[in-house]
Amino acid sequence: MGSRGIASYNEPDHQPPARNSxxxxxxxxxxxxxxxxxxxxxxxxxxxxxxxxxxxxxxxxxxxxxxxxxxxxxxxxxxxxxxxxxxxxxxxxxxxxxxxxxxxxxxxxxxxxxxxxxxxxxxxxxxxxxxxxxxxxxxxxxxxxxxxxxxxxxxxxxxxxxxxxLIPSELREDREHPDVRIARRAETLGRVAAVAHERGGGLRGTPTGDRDSSHPARRPSCCSARVRRGSVETDRRCYQHPGSCWQSAERINGGTYVRSRQPISDRR
Structure with a gap:
Protein backbone atom coordinates (compact mmCIF):
# COMPACT_ATOMS: atom_id res chain seq x y z
CA MET A 1 0.00 0.00 0.00
CA GLY A 2 1.51 3.32 -1.03
CA SER A 3 2.29 5.99 1.49
CA ARG A 4 0.16 9.11 1.51
CA GLY A 5 2.66 11.15 3.52
CA ILE A 6 4.15 14.43 2.32
CA ALA A 7 7.70 14.09 1.03
CA SER A 8 10.42 16.11 2.76
CA TYR A 9 12.85 17.98 0.56
CA ASN A 10 15.24 18.70 3.43
CA GLU A 11 14.97 22.41 2.98
CA PRO A 12 17.68 24.23 4.94
CA ASP A 13 16.73 26.31 7.94
CA HIS A 14 18.86 29.18 6.64
CA GLN A 15 20.13 30.57 3.36
CA PRO A 16 23.39 29.01 2.07
CA PRO A 17 26.39 31.36 2.16
CA ALA A 18 27.05 33.56 -0.84
CA ARG A 19 29.55 32.05 -3.24
CA ASN A 20 31.93 34.99 -2.98
CA SER A 21 32.11 34.50 0.80
CA LEU A 166 47.70 42.65 -4.66
CA ILE A 167 48.24 41.69 -1.02
CA PRO A 168 45.94 43.06 1.71
CA SER A 169 48.16 45.13 3.99
CA GLU A 170 46.80 43.52 7.17
CA LEU A 171 47.69 40.03 5.88
CA ARG A 172 51.02 40.73 4.21
CA GLU A 173 53.22 39.98 7.23
CA ASP A 174 51.87 36.45 7.56
CA ARG A 175 51.91 35.72 3.83
CA GLU A 176 55.48 36.93 3.28
CA HIS A 177 56.93 35.07 6.27
CA PRO A 178 59.87 32.91 5.10
CA ASP A 179 58.39 29.75 6.69
CA VAL A 180 55.33 30.02 4.44
CA ARG A 181 57.31 30.87 1.32
CA ILE A 182 59.96 28.17 1.78
CA ALA A 183 57.29 25.50 2.19
CA ARG A 184 55.46 26.59 -0.97
CA ARG A 185 58.69 26.80 -2.97
CA ALA A 186 59.71 23.29 -1.95
CA GLU A 187 56.31 22.02 -3.10
CA THR A 188 56.56 23.93 -6.38
CA LEU A 189 60.07 22.61 -7.04
CA GLY A 190 58.82 19.05 -6.63
CA ARG A 191 56.03 19.68 -9.14
CA VAL A 192 58.40 21.27 -11.64
CA ALA A 193 60.69 18.24 -11.36
CA ALA A 194 57.72 15.95 -12.02
CA VAL A 195 56.74 17.92 -15.12
CA ALA A 196 60.32 17.83 -16.43
CA HIS A 197 60.46 14.08 -15.85
CA GLU A 198 57.16 13.53 -17.67
CA ARG A 199 58.43 15.50 -20.65
CA GLY A 200 61.60 13.47 -20.74
CA GLY A 201 63.65 16.46 -21.81
CA GLY A 202 63.31 19.11 -19.17
CA LEU A 203 61.29 22.28 -19.51
CA ARG A 204 61.02 24.08 -22.83
CA GLY A 205 64.49 25.45 -23.52
CA THR A 206 65.14 25.70 -19.79
CA PRO A 207 67.13 23.54 -17.38
CA THR A 208 64.71 22.68 -14.59
CA GLY A 209 66.44 24.57 -11.82
CA ASP A 210 67.15 27.80 -13.65
CA ARG A 211 63.82 29.60 -13.76
CA ASP A 212 61.43 27.79 -11.45
CA SER A 213 60.21 29.51 -8.29
CA SER A 214 62.96 27.75 -6.33
CA HIS A 215 65.73 29.33 -8.41
CA PRO A 216 69.14 28.38 -6.90
CA ALA A 217 69.69 31.97 -5.79
CA ARG A 218 66.11 32.59 -4.68
CA ARG A 219 65.92 29.57 -2.39
CA PRO A 220 68.92 30.36 -0.14
CA SER A 221 68.01 34.05 -0.15
CA CYS A 222 64.59 33.22 1.26
CA CYS A 223 66.13 30.73 3.67
CA SER A 224 68.64 33.30 4.91
CA ALA A 225 65.73 35.58 5.75
CA ARG A 226 64.31 32.77 7.89
CA VAL A 227 67.68 32.31 9.61
CA ARG A 228 67.75 36.01 10.48
CA ARG A 229 64.29 35.68 12.06
CA GLY A 230 64.88 32.57 14.14
CA SER A 231 67.42 30.16 15.47
CA VAL A 232 70.36 29.70 13.14
CA GLU A 233 71.04 26.18 14.35
CA THR A 234 67.41 25.09 13.92
CA ASP A 235 66.80 26.65 10.53
CA ARG A 236 70.09 25.77 8.88
CA ARG A 237 68.40 22.49 7.97
CA CYS A 238 66.59 24.25 5.11
CA TYR A 239 69.92 24.35 3.27
CA GLN A 240 70.48 20.63 3.50
CA HIS A 241 68.70 19.69 0.28
CA PRO A 242 69.64 16.22 -1.05
CA GLY A 243 71.36 16.25 -4.39
CA SER A 244 72.32 19.90 -4.32
CA CYS A 245 75.32 21.83 -3.11
CA TRP A 246 75.25 22.79 0.55
CA GLN A 247 74.42 26.43 1.18
CA SER A 248 75.72 28.50 4.07
CA ALA A 249 73.62 31.34 5.46
CA GLU A 250 76.64 33.20 6.73
CA ARG A 251 78.11 33.37 3.22
CA ILE A 252 75.06 34.86 1.54
CA ASN A 253 75.72 38.52 0.89
CA GLY A 254 73.72 41.02 -1.12
CA GLY A 255 71.64 38.41 -2.95
CA THR A 256 74.61 36.30 -4.03
CA TYR A 257 75.56 32.93 -2.67
CA VAL A 258 78.65 30.72 -2.51
CA ARG A 259 78.60 26.98 -3.12
CA SER A 260 80.26 24.79 -0.54
CA ARG A 261 81.52 21.23 -0.88
CA GLN A 262 80.78 20.32 2.74
CA PRO A 263 77.55 19.89 4.65
CA ILE A 264 77.07 22.59 7.27
CA SER A 265 77.20 19.97 10.02
CA ASP A 266 80.79 19.10 9.00
CA ARG A 267 82.10 22.66 9.28
CA ARG A 268 84.03 23.83 12.33
Missing amino acids: LPTRFVRGFRQLLSEALNAVDEDSGKRLGNCIGVYAFYDYDGEPIYVGQTKEDFATRVGRHLRGQRTDTLAYRILDPFEVAEVELWPAEHTRQLPSKEKTTAIDQLEYSAYLTAIEESKYRAILNEKIPPRSRRIELPRSYHFS
Whole structure:
Protein backbone atom coordinates (compact mmCIF):
# COMPACT_ATOMS: atom_id res chain seq x y z
CA MET A 1 0.00 0.00 0.00
CA GLY A 2 1.51 3.32 -1.03
CA SER A 3 2.29 5.99 1.49
CA ARG A 4 0.16 9.11 1.51
CA GLY A 5 2.66 11.15 3.52
CA ILE A 6 4.15 14.43 2.32
CA ALA A 7 7.70 14.09 1.03
CA SER A 8 10.42 16.11 2.76
CA TYR A 9 12.85 17.98 0.56
CA ASN A 10 15.24 18.70 3.43
CA GLU A 11 14.97 22.41 2.98
CA PRO A 12 17.68 24.23 4.94
CA ASP A 13 16.73 26.31 7.94
CA HIS A 14 18.86 29.18 6.64
CA GLN A 15 20.13 30.57 3.36
CA PRO A 16 23.39 29.01 2.07
CA PRO A 17 26.39 31.36 2.16
CA ALA A 18 27.05 33.56 -0.84
CA ARG A 19 29.55 32.05 -3.24
CA ASN A 20 31.93 34.99 -2.98
CA SER A 21 32.11 34.50 0.80
CA LEU A 22 33.41 30.94 0.56
CA PRO A 23 37.12 31.64 -0.19
CA THR A 24 39.49 32.52 2.64
CA ARG A 25 39.90 36.08 3.83
CA PHE A 26 43.23 36.33 2.00
CA VAL A 27 41.80 35.11 -1.32
CA ARG A 28 38.86 37.51 -1.05
CA GLY A 29 41.22 40.41 -0.34
CA PHE A 30 43.54 39.40 -3.19
CA ARG A 31 40.65 39.22 -5.67
CA GLN A 32 39.30 42.56 -4.49
CA LEU A 33 42.65 44.30 -5.06
CA LEU A 34 43.03 42.61 -8.45
CA SER A 35 39.58 43.82 -9.47
CA GLU A 36 40.42 47.36 -8.36
CA ALA A 37 43.63 47.25 -10.42
CA LEU A 38 41.81 46.06 -13.53
CA ASN A 39 39.08 48.68 -13.05
CA ALA A 40 41.61 51.53 -12.98
CA VAL A 41 41.57 53.74 -16.08
CA ASP A 42 44.38 54.04 -18.61
CA GLU A 43 44.96 57.78 -18.97
CA ASP A 44 46.09 57.52 -22.59
CA SER A 45 43.16 55.55 -23.98
CA GLY A 46 40.50 56.34 -21.38
CA LYS A 47 39.65 52.62 -21.13
CA ARG A 48 39.60 50.32 -18.13
CA LEU A 49 42.95 48.59 -17.79
CA GLY A 50 41.10 45.29 -17.71
CA ASN A 51 39.89 45.98 -21.26
CA CYS A 52 43.34 46.95 -22.59
CA ILE A 53 45.88 44.83 -24.41
CA GLY A 54 49.58 45.08 -23.68
CA VAL A 55 52.34 43.70 -21.45
CA TYR A 56 52.28 42.76 -17.78
CA ALA A 57 54.81 41.76 -15.11
CA PHE A 58 54.47 40.03 -11.76
CA TYR A 59 56.60 40.76 -8.68
CA ASP A 60 57.11 38.74 -5.50
CA TYR A 61 57.04 39.83 -1.85
CA ASP A 62 60.59 41.18 -2.12
CA GLY A 63 59.70 43.39 -5.09
CA GLU A 64 61.62 41.04 -7.39
CA PRO A 65 60.30 40.68 -10.96
CA ILE A 66 59.34 37.06 -11.50
CA TYR A 67 57.41 36.89 -14.77
CA VAL A 68 56.72 39.02 -17.87
CA GLY A 69 54.01 38.29 -20.42
CA GLN A 70 51.84 39.86 -23.11
CA THR A 71 48.19 39.69 -24.09
CA LYS A 72 46.27 40.51 -27.26
CA GLU A 73 42.98 39.59 -25.55
CA ASP A 74 42.85 41.96 -22.59
CA PHE A 75 44.45 42.21 -19.15
CA ALA A 76 41.33 41.04 -17.33
CA THR A 77 41.30 37.76 -19.26
CA ARG A 78 45.00 37.01 -19.31
CA VAL A 79 46.12 38.27 -15.90
CA GLY A 80 42.96 36.91 -14.31
CA ARG A 81 43.66 33.51 -15.85
CA HIS A 82 47.11 33.48 -14.26
CA LEU A 83 46.07 34.64 -10.82
CA ARG A 84 42.64 33.12 -10.36
CA GLY A 85 43.86 29.57 -10.80
CA GLN A 86 42.53 28.96 -14.31
CA ARG A 87 44.61 26.71 -16.54
CA THR A 88 47.48 28.30 -18.45
CA ASP A 89 50.72 26.77 -19.71
CA THR A 90 52.63 28.63 -17.02
CA LEU A 91 50.45 27.22 -14.26
CA ALA A 92 50.13 23.78 -15.85
CA TYR A 93 53.91 23.47 -16.05
CA ARG A 94 54.24 24.71 -12.42
CA ILE A 95 56.52 27.59 -13.42
CA LEU A 96 54.57 30.39 -11.78
CA ASP A 97 53.15 30.02 -8.28
CA PRO A 98 50.25 32.51 -8.09
CA PHE A 99 50.60 32.67 -4.30
CA GLU A 100 54.09 34.12 -4.74
CA VAL A 101 52.71 37.06 -6.76
CA ALA A 102 52.46 40.18 -4.59
CA GLU A 103 52.39 42.98 -7.19
CA VAL A 104 51.49 43.47 -10.83
CA GLU A 105 52.65 46.08 -13.35
CA LEU A 106 50.71 46.80 -16.56
CA TRP A 107 51.89 48.51 -19.76
CA PRO A 108 48.77 49.20 -21.86
CA ALA A 109 49.23 49.20 -25.64
CA GLU A 110 45.76 50.18 -26.80
CA HIS A 111 47.27 52.34 -29.55
CA THR A 112 48.29 49.12 -31.32
CA ARG A 113 44.84 47.50 -31.30
CA GLN A 114 43.75 48.91 -34.68
CA LEU A 115 47.07 48.23 -36.42
CA PRO A 116 47.32 45.48 -39.05
CA SER A 117 47.97 42.11 -37.43
CA LYS A 118 51.66 41.91 -38.31
CA GLU A 119 52.40 45.47 -37.15
CA LYS A 120 50.48 44.93 -33.91
CA THR A 121 52.41 41.74 -33.20
CA THR A 122 55.71 43.52 -33.84
CA ALA A 123 54.81 46.44 -31.56
CA ILE A 124 53.68 44.25 -28.65
CA ASP A 125 56.67 41.92 -29.07
CA GLN A 126 58.99 44.93 -28.80
CA LEU A 127 57.20 46.10 -25.67
CA GLU A 128 57.31 42.65 -24.06
CA TYR A 129 60.98 42.06 -24.91
CA SER A 130 61.93 45.49 -23.55
CA ALA A 131 60.02 44.86 -20.30
CA TYR A 132 61.64 41.41 -20.10
CA LEU A 133 65.17 42.82 -20.44
CA THR A 134 64.42 45.55 -17.91
CA ALA A 135 63.09 42.99 -15.42
CA ILE A 136 66.26 40.90 -15.69
CA GLU A 137 68.45 43.97 -15.27
CA GLU A 138 66.52 45.06 -12.18
CA SER A 139 66.54 41.58 -10.62
CA LYS A 140 69.31 40.98 -8.12
CA TYR A 141 69.37 37.38 -9.38
CA ARG A 142 69.57 38.40 -13.07
CA ALA A 143 66.86 35.84 -13.77
CA ILE A 144 63.06 35.63 -13.87
CA LEU A 145 60.68 32.69 -14.22
CA ASN A 146 59.73 32.90 -17.91
CA GLU A 147 60.06 29.45 -19.38
CA LYS A 148 59.75 30.81 -22.92
CA ILE A 149 61.89 33.82 -23.76
CA PRO A 150 59.88 36.53 -25.57
CA PRO A 151 60.62 36.95 -29.28
CA ARG A 152 63.86 38.90 -29.72
CA SER A 153 62.89 42.35 -30.87
CA ARG A 154 64.17 45.90 -31.06
CA ARG A 155 64.43 47.37 -27.59
CA ILE A 156 62.28 50.43 -27.01
CA GLU A 157 61.78 52.91 -24.19
CA LEU A 158 59.05 51.60 -21.92
CA PRO A 159 55.88 53.75 -21.90
CA ARG A 160 53.76 54.71 -18.90
CA SER A 161 52.95 51.76 -16.64
CA TYR A 162 50.59 51.11 -13.75
CA HIS A 163 51.86 49.29 -10.66
CA PHE A 164 49.54 47.69 -8.07
CA SER A 165 49.93 45.74 -4.84
CA LEU A 166 47.70 42.65 -4.66
CA ILE A 167 48.24 41.69 -1.02
CA PRO A 168 45.94 43.06 1.71
CA SER A 169 48.16 45.13 3.99
CA GLU A 170 46.80 43.52 7.17
CA LEU A 171 47.69 40.03 5.88
CA ARG A 172 51.02 40.73 4.21
CA GLU A 173 53.22 39.98 7.23
CA ASP A 174 51.87 36.45 7.56
CA ARG A 175 51.91 35.72 3.83
CA GLU A 176 55.48 36.93 3.28
CA HIS A 177 56.93 35.07 6.27
CA PRO A 178 59.87 32.91 5.10
CA ASP A 179 58.39 29.75 6.69
CA VAL A 180 55.33 30.02 4.44
CA ARG A 181 57.31 30.87 1.32
CA ILE A 182 59.96 28.17 1.78
CA ALA A 183 57.29 25.50 2.19
CA ARG A 184 55.46 26.59 -0.97
CA ARG A 185 58.69 26.80 -2.97
CA ALA A 186 59.71 23.29 -1.95
CA GLU A 187 56.31 22.02 -3.10
CA THR A 188 56.56 23.93 -6.38
CA LEU A 189 60.07 22.61 -7.04
CA GLY A 190 58.82 19.05 -6.63
CA ARG A 191 56.03 19.68 -9.14
CA VAL A 192 58.40 21.27 -11.64
CA ALA A 193 60.69 18.24 -11.36
CA ALA A 194 57.72 15.95 -12.02
CA VAL A 195 56.74 17.92 -15.12
CA ALA A 196 60.32 17.83 -16.43
CA HIS A 197 60.46 14.08 -15.85
CA GLU A 198 57.16 13.53 -17.67
CA ARG A 199 58.43 15.50 -20.65
CA GLY A 200 61.60 13.47 -20.74
CA GLY A 201 63.65 16.46 -21.81
CA GLY A 202 63.31 19.11 -19.17
CA LEU A 203 61.29 22.28 -19.51
CA ARG A 204 61.02 24.08 -22.83
CA GLY A 205 64.49 25.45 -23.52
CA THR A 206 65.14 25.70 -19.79
CA PRO A 207 67.13 23.54 -17.38
CA THR A 208 64.71 22.68 -14.59
CA GLY A 209 66.44 24.57 -11.82
CA ASP A 210 67.15 27.80 -13.65
CA ARG A 211 63.82 29.60 -13.76
CA ASP A 212 61.43 27.79 -11.45
CA SER A 213 60.21 29.51 -8.29
CA SER A 214 62.96 27.75 -6.33
CA HIS A 215 65.73 29.33 -8.41
CA PRO A 216 69.14 28.38 -6.90
CA ALA A 217 69.69 31.97 -5.79
CA ARG A 218 66.11 32.59 -4.68
CA ARG A 219 65.92 29.57 -2.39
CA PRO A 220 68.92 30.36 -0.14
CA SER A 221 68.01 34.05 -0.15
CA CYS A 222 64.59 33.22 1.26
CA CYS A 223 66.13 30.73 3.67
CA SER A 224 68.64 33.30 4.91
CA ALA A 225 65.73 35.58 5.75
CA ARG A 226 64.31 32.77 7.89
CA VAL A 227 67.68 32.31 9.61
CA ARG A 228 67.75 36.01 10.48
CA ARG A 229 64.29 35.68 12.06
CA GLY A 230 64.88 32.57 14.14
CA SER A 231 67.42 30.16 15.47
CA VAL A 232 70.36 29.70 13.14
CA GLU A 233 71.04 26.18 14.35
CA THR A 234 67.41 25.09 13.92
CA ASP A 235 66.80 26.65 10.53
CA ARG A 236 70.09 25.77 8.88
CA ARG A 237 68.40 22.49 7.97
CA CYS A 238 66.59 24.25 5.11
CA TYR A 239 69.92 24.35 3.27
CA GLN A 240 70.48 20.63 3.50
CA HIS A 241 68.70 19.69 0.28
CA PRO A 242 69.64 16.22 -1.05
CA GLY A 243 71.36 16.25 -4.39
CA SER A 244 72.32 19.90 -4.32
CA CYS A 245 75.32 21.83 -3.11
CA TRP A 246 75.25 22.79 0.55
CA GLN A 247 74.42 26.43 1.18
CA SER A 248 75.72 28.50 4.07
CA ALA A 249 73.62 31.34 5.46
CA GLU A 250 76.64 33.20 6.73
CA ARG A 251 78.11 33.37 3.22
CA ILE A 252 75.06 34.86 1.54
CA ASN A 253 75.72 38.52 0.89
CA GLY A 254 73.72 41.02 -1.12
CA GLY A 255 71.64 38.41 -2.95
CA THR A 256 74.61 36.30 -4.03
CA TYR A 257 75.56 32.93 -2.67
CA VAL A 258 78.65 30.72 -2.51
CA ARG A 259 78.60 26.98 -3.12
CA SER A 260 80.26 24.79 -0.54
CA ARG A 261 81.52 21.23 -0.88
CA GLN A 262 80.78 20.32 2.74
CA PRO A 263 77.55 19.89 4.65
CA ILE A 264 77.07 22.59 7.27
CA SER A 265 77.20 19.97 10.02
CA ASP A 266 80.79 19.10 9.00
CA ARG A 267 82.10 22.66 9.28
CA ARG A 268 84.03 23.83 12.33
